Amino acid sequence: MPAVLIESSDLFRCRIEPVARHSFILSKGSAYALQCEAPFPPRPDGRGIHGEIPMTVTQPPPTPDAPSASAGAGISVGSDQGTSLLLSGSEAVARASIDAGCRFFAGYPMSPFTNLLESFSKLMRGPERVCVAAESEIEGANMAIGAAATGARAATGSCGQGLALMQEAIAESALNETPLVFFNMARSQQDYFQATRGGGWGDYRTIALAPKDVHEAIEHTHLLFHLADLYRVPTLFYGDHFIAHTEVGVTPHVPDLGPLPPKDWALDGRAGGSGRSKLHWTWNMGKVLDPGPGPDAHWRAVAAKFDEIRRLERRWEVDHPNADVMVVSFGTAAGFVEHVARELRAEGLSIGTFRPITLWPFPEEALAEATEDSRHVLVFEVNAGQMVDDVRLSVGDRSKIRSIGGISADESGLRYGALLDVPAVRARILAATGLEAAR
Amino acid sequence: MTRTEPPATPASPSTLPSASASTPTSTPTSTPLVLLDTDPSRPPAGAQKVASASPRLLQSTEHHFCSGCGEPVALRLLLEVLDELGVADRAIGVVGHGCYGGFVTTMDVDILQCLHGRAPSCATGIRRMRPEAVVFTIQGDGDMINEGLQEVLHTAARGENVTCVLLNNGVFGDTGGHMTAATVVGQRTKTSLEGRDPAIHGYPIAVADMIAGLSGVGYVARGAVHSGPGITTTKRMLRRAFERQLAGAGFSLVEILTMCPTGWFVPAAQGGTYSEQQLAGAYPLGELAGGGPAGQATAGGGAGGRVDAAAR
Ligand SMILES: Cc1ncc(C[n+]2csc(CCOP(=O)(O)OP(=O)(O)O)c2C)c(N)n1
Ligand code: SF4
Numbered sequence: 208m209p210a211v212l213i214e215s216s217d218l219f220r221c222r223i224e225p226v227a228r229h230s231f232i233l234s235k236g237s238a239y240a241l242q243c244e245a246p247f248p249p250r251p252d253g254r255g256i257h258g259e260i261p262m263t264v265t266q267p268p269p270t271p272d273a274p275s276a277s278a279g280a281g282i283s284v285g286s287d288q289g290t291s292l293l294l295s296g297s298e299a300v301a302r303a304s305i306d307a308g309c310r311f312f313a314g315y316p317m318s319p320f321t322n323l324l325e326s327f328s329k330l331m332r333g334p335e336r337v338c339v340a341a342e343s344e345i346e347g348a349n350m351a352i353g354a355a356a357t358g359a360r361a362a363t364g365s366c367g368q369g370l371a372l373m374q375e376a377i378a379e380s381a382l383n384e385t386p387l388v389f390f391n392m393a394r395s396q397q398d399y400f401q402a403t404r405g406g407g408w409g410d411y412r413t414i415a416l417a418p419k420d421v422h423e424a425i426e427h428t429h430l431l432f433h434l435a436d437l438y439r440v441p442t443l444f445y446g447d448h449f450i451a452h453t454e455v456g457v458t459p460h461v462p463d464l465g466p467l468p469p470k471d472w473a474l475d476g477r478a479g480g481s482g483r484s485k486l487h488w489t490w491n492m493g494k495v496l497d498p499g500p501g502p503d504a505h506w507r508a509v510a511a512k513f514d515e516i517r518r519l520e521r522r523w524e525v526d527h528p529n530a531d532v533m534v535v536s537f538g539t540a541a542g543f544v545e546h547v548a549r550e551l552r553a554e555g556l557s558i559g560t561f562r563p564i565t566l567w568p569f570p571e572e573a574l575a576e577a578t579e580d581s582r583h584v585l586v587f588e589v590n591a592g593q594m595v596d597d598v599r600l601s602v603g604d605r606s607k608i609r610s611i612g613g614i615s616a617d618e619s620g621l622r623y624g625a626l627l628d629v630p631a632v633r634a635r636i637l638a639a640t641g642l643e644a645a646r
Numbered sequence: 647m648t649r650t651e652p653p654a655t656p657a658s659p660s661t662l663p664s665a666s667a668s669t670p671t672s673t674p675t676s677t678p679l680v681l682l683d684t685d686p687s688r689p690p691a692g693a694q695k696v697a698s699a700s701p702r703l704l705q706s707t708e709h710h711f712c713s714g715c716g717e718p719v720a721l722r723l724l725l726e727v728l729d730e731l732g733v734a735d736r737a738i739g740v741v742g743h744g745c746y747g748g749f750v751t752t753m754d755v756d757i758l759q760c761l762h763g764r765a766p767s768c769a770t771g772i773r774r775m776r777p778e779a780v781v782f783t784i785q786g787d788g789d790m791i792n793e794g795l796q797e798v799l800h801t802a803a804r805g806e807n808v809t810c811v812l813l814n815n816g817v818f819g820d821t822g823g824h825m826t827a828a829t830v831v832g833q834r835t836k837t838s839l840e841g842r843d844p845a846i847h848g849y850p851i852a853v854a855d856m857i858a859g860l861s862g863v864g865y866v867a868r869g870a871v872h873s874g875p876g877i878t879t880t881k882r883m884l885r886r887a888f889e890r891q892l893a894g895a896g897f898s899l900v901e902i903l904t905m906c907p908t909g910w911f912v913p914a915a916q917g918g919t920y921s922e923q924q925l926a927g928a929y930p931l932g933e934l935a936g937g938g939p940a941g942q943a944t945a946g947g948g949a950g951g952r953v954d955a956a957a958r
Contacts, residue, residue, distance in 0.1 A: 311774060345764070345797075351771060353760075353773075356758045357776050475756065484754045
């Protein structure tokens with residue numbers, strides 16, 4: 208059955224039945240694909256209908272009051288479990304955060320992160336859950352460190368620009384072992400180096416997950432809070448405006464991700480005066496009556512922990528490994544690349560895709576294995592060539608690697624430009640391989 | 647910390663605003679508070695040990711502070727107040743970066759040692775997650791007025807129910823005596839060798855006065871620890887600030903002028919005089935907002951309840 212590709216401005220809130228998982232956008236700008244329920248009523252002027260793509264279609268009972276009605280002070284989002292809701296990625300991520308037990312969020316507006324801040328602000332109205340409209344990104348990040356130091360699940364975020372201001376805080380939370388989730392609702396894929404290398408001081412890394420769509424964004428949100436607590440580290444969500452704005456049908460659920468260590472390090476003040484009070488510090492000196500390891504041993508231990516994470520937490524998705532042509536891409540761009548690869552395969556080309564889900568730790572061995580017999584390893588990313596460095600570090604024969612992405616912003620500079628579109632991706636792949644798809 | 651020789655003699659007190667008129671707490675210049683200026687194991691001639699009491703909330707009396715430093719005095723008062731108010735078992739402190747950080751391992755309260763300047767923001771996060779806690783920060787003038795000025799202003803204006811303790815010695819003591827945004831006019835530091843010159847370096851920021859003018863503020867006061875009466879008054883200010891916090895009155899700030907003979911390049915024994923004449927001259931002591939009996943906070947800022955520090 209056909210589904211429609213509609214402008215986000217045409218969307219209205221409605222309750223819909225559970226829909227199949229993949230509902231991705233294959234167009235740019237403000238047009239978003241929606242797993243829509245039925246013949247979506249076309250506008251008389253024809254605007255908003257951009258074309259038809261194959262999608263799952265279910266029945267359409269639009270009830271305009273759906274999700275926002277329950278949003279409010281101290282709401283239990285869990286009560287919506289089992290019900291499908293039409294949510295923007297930002298709303299879905301904020302709700303998933305609350306489902307994951309997030310009690311504190313602080314943020315400073317910046318598009319497209321703004322929508323996430325608004326969603327948290329709507330859903331966390333204290334006192335149990337607090338969203339502070341921080342006066343700056345630096346303050347927001349440090350408020351979140353304070354909240355997380357008490358043992359509460361906490362998060363903050365911005366776009367790459369604001370995340371740049373938070374680098375000191377990210378390094379701090381890595382080195383003083385404060386579990387914290389940082390959301391980057393980025394304007395582009397130009398923050399790959401920031402996400403994977405970072406700009407703070409010291410020997411630290413940041414687990415960075417790059418969801419390819421809203422459904423995965425929800426999974427990642429749960430996972431990021433879990434991994435942050437499991438390892439006592441900051442974790443990073445690398446989304447973009449497609450993730451932030453796309454509206455999809457969502458069935459909230461809380462995954463069981465396994466047991467977590469107790470937060471016996473958290474500051475509650477209770478041991479004050481007993482000789483067992485706590486000190487939370489990047490130097491990990493402990494108190495004079497109960498000394499900690501001190502900086503040298505502590506930083507070694509932290510570095511060793513990141514080695515362990517590198518070993519255990521790599522995640523990726525591969526399709527048709529060791530095809531003639533393998534295209535590596537991440538995040539939203541991977542949705543486009545995978546679509547083009549499916550098309551080209553249908554046309555007879557031997558082409559596969561590889562997607563790092565964790566940008567750090569980068570799935571190096573998996574990529575090496577998946578490209579061993581390939582003739583071309585193409586890297587498509589919407590930036591001047593950042594992830595390609597990691598691909599070069601992974602793939603044995605570097606001569607196979609070609610960077611086929613590039614900087615592409617629309618005229619506002621706030622969104623992807625023309626490169627992130629099916630024909631453009633297709634053209635780049637074909638040009639780089641010199642292959643023509645069999646007709 | 648090793649004493650460095652002064653780059654030059656300190657600015658003449660006569661070139662600076664007189665401290666005595668506005669600060670009746672000040673010790674007469676002829677009898678400055680005598681502090682050990684060399685080896686602490688050798689008290690000055692005639693000095694008598696009167697008592698050996700360390701605050702209960704101090705786990706060790708060992709420290710690496712310079713002779714004549716005012717910060718241990720101020721921190722002692724803070725610990726005594728927390729103990730006397732019976733809130734040690736729900737206190738959480740956030741400590742910035744400066745010499746006072748040397749006490750984080752010995753203060754027997756929960757401490758988050760945070761990034762330079764960011765303590766009020768961290769305190770905000772803690773406060774929001776632990777409404778039952780007594781939350782405070784310890785910061786220097788470098789930490790609060792240089793690196794973290796916007797943090798403290800926003801936290802105050804937000805009316806965050808936390809107490810910030812500012813140890814103002816007019817220098818970055820920890821880095822070795824450099825000019826801060828609170829260095830007084832005429833003061834010589836390693837980065838203002840001829841003395842702070844407004845034409846070149848601009849003017850110091852009296853942050854407590856700024857904050858006292860903000861709405862959402864429960865209590866603001868400025869004390870000093872260069873004299874016996876000053877110490878007593880400062881302790882009362884700290885107590886009052888925490889009482890305000892316990893009453894939910896909003897943001898409180900106690901600025902404490904502390905001696906830093908090392909960063910001022912004066913002998914330890916002259917620290918008190920220097921503090922009184924130069925710092926207190928520029929930063930008059932007293933309550934700046936929310937003074938008066940506990941519980942009657944003049945939230946809304948302004949110079950409500952300003953009292954003569956000496957009289958208290
Ligand atoms: C981001 C950052 N910049 C600089 C420093 C170096 N630093 C350590 S303490 C300090 C200033 C201390 O001044 P103040 O807060 O007045 O405390 P004092 O040492 O005088 O007690 C500085 C600049 C730092 N730790 N972090
Ligand atoms: S504040 Fe000044 S006197 Fe005190 S320890 Fe630091 S450098 Fe020494």
